[in-house]
Amino acid sequence: MSLLDPVWTSLLYLVAAVFFILALRGLSSPRTARRGNLIGAAGALIAVLTVFLSSRLENIPWILAAIAVGSAVAAPVARRVKMTQMPQLVALFNGVGGGAAALVALLELSHTGDPWVRLAIVFTLLVGAVSFAGSGVTFAKLQELMTTRPVVFPGLPAVMAAVLLAAVAAAAVVVFTGSLPLASLLLVLGLAAGILLVLPVGGADVPIVISLLNAFTGLAVAASGLVLGNVLLVVAGTLVGASGTILTRAMAAAMGRSVAGILFGAFRGGSTAGSTAVSERPVRSSSAEDVAVLLGYAQRVIIVPGYGLAVAQGQHTAAELALALESRGIEVDFAIHPVAGRMPGHMNVLLAEANVPYESLKEMGEINPEFKTADVALVVGANDVVNPAAKTSAGSPIYGMPILEVADARQVVFLKRSMRPGFAGIENDLLYEPQTSLLFGDAKDSLAQVLGAVKAL
């Protein structure tokens, strides 16, 4: 039985849809972002309560149990995940959403004879499955369960084309006959397409792919709304699909890449260039005391934090070192590359967590001219975002990405774990320059040693 009449149901769905719009708008500005997210959550709550009150539902205890299980698994993980691992968690949540949309569409197939509805069903199946499998691969790449390098094999474009052709054929048959076995086949083909789509993408580009798959899931949800005749799903899914597309383009622009180049670059063989040249050239390695002397007698120091700093949980030590240097009258800034960490804005989150004051975080455009006046650029666990190959080597996977101009500083110090190349898998020529010295070790340990040595000066 239903407690709400259809007018109230529609009104409540409208309220939820407006909440989602306000949520996205709020999330676009730092001042209102947190409130925006809460508004979104409130909209979701309204929508879920509405569906329970307005539809004639069987199996309610089972449904509640499934909701309880989903929440019990997801909420603690979301609450406890390290901020460094947050990108892969977002990928995972995105994937399961796409999977849910595909399953909903599959189950609705037997309820309709309308070819137009079946068209929406095959779209949801395919896109949802692509998003599910693609997100799984991005998760594996970010968690480093598999190689972060682009995975390509000679027949890849042909296999991809064959899978897509088969999917289109199966989709056409499902639209005209409503065949459930072929719909299941379509689901499998969608999973294969999702895996093939993400395999050739290099590690550094994975965040952009997450954003793209996020938009895909939005579109799948919108299509499932057309299947079920549910306006809220149509509006919410379309909003995410549209805003996700814009966001994907903005992220790609911040990295100086095009979305097509990221997805299909490896197909053309361009993305693997430069990654095989392992150098035997000598580097100048240095001790914590040497680094402390360099820093302690400088006038201006710019710290470039990268993912390695975050992995080592060294943000707090970096903040302390900055404080110790400032107490010696040295001007210290943090140079934040737009894609430092693993996602655009990720490093801002991590340094904010370590209470680094807002004023000392400088964005790339602001800080780049200032490297010329810096005595020391201290690069902590960053590599690709300071790699001059982005400017000089046209075949490099990061070619065209704007970088922090640390080479302009009088001295460059890298705190690195090893000579292993960065996430994009490319050699960094800057490491072999005469003004560069390296201190090997875990970022946090190295920073602590340098901090101790600075205090002893």
Add this chain to the structure above:
Amino acid sequence: MDGMSLLTITVLAVFVGFEVVSKVSSTLHTPLMSGANAIHGIILVGAIIVAGQAADPWVLAVALLAVGLATANLVGGFVVTDRMLHMFHARKAVGAKEAPRKADGR
């Protein structure tokens, strides 16, 4: 609802989606993506409807799987976004000390 109305709503939603995020700074790309990710977890509503109509145990099982996955997307998405933004909030408190009230005015 008829097809034409749904199409109208869809097209309008596309433009709203483009508009609301058109001027976002790169600092907020990650939380915004995560928040949008949570919003598509609303597929939970669809999963609940399908599960609520299921008569066959197998259909119910698949539908309940969809409900569980959608819930994980929805709940996990909002929680992780809130955690990210909580840190921005702490930083704002340092950065915007001079104008604490005015910041909420808009």
